Amino acid sequence: MSRDPEARPRWRMGAVLGALAFFVGMFIAVICGAVPDWRESGVVVLILVILGIVVGVFNITGKEIIPFLIAAIALVVVGVAREPFSALDDIVDGLGRALDAIVNLIAVFMVPAAVINAVRVVVELARPGEPG
Secondary structure: OOOOOOOOOOOOHHHHHHHHHHHHHHHHHHHHHHOHHHOOOHHHHHHHHHHHHHHHHHOOOHHHHHHHHHHHHHHHHHHHOOOOOHHHHHOOOOHHHHHHHHHHHHHHHHHHHHHHHHHHHHHHHHOOOOOO
16 A cells, blocks of 8 residues: 555545535434424524535535436425425424425535536626537
């Protein structure tokens, strides 16, 4: 095994921060969505928005933007739908409400990252290109 520092992968601090923000945001969305008392907390929403901004700035590369935006659109559409999992409450009391809250909080987490990257795409498209 080589001890050459050039042989090791270089981790940018932004990439590590973005990855950490992503995992922490998803964890918070799942845990807080599952706990009834935390579902409507403004503090949780604020934390998820801040983490979403960090993910949007540091974690999405140029070639990941379009797939990320498509996935984010799907999550946001499901997240703002009127209780798509509520029928599961008939099977297990509270399960549908918990899943609805989890998906909603994931959408809250993804919206800032999606907006940041959508603006990146618009700016890129607005740059003057080569004459056709």
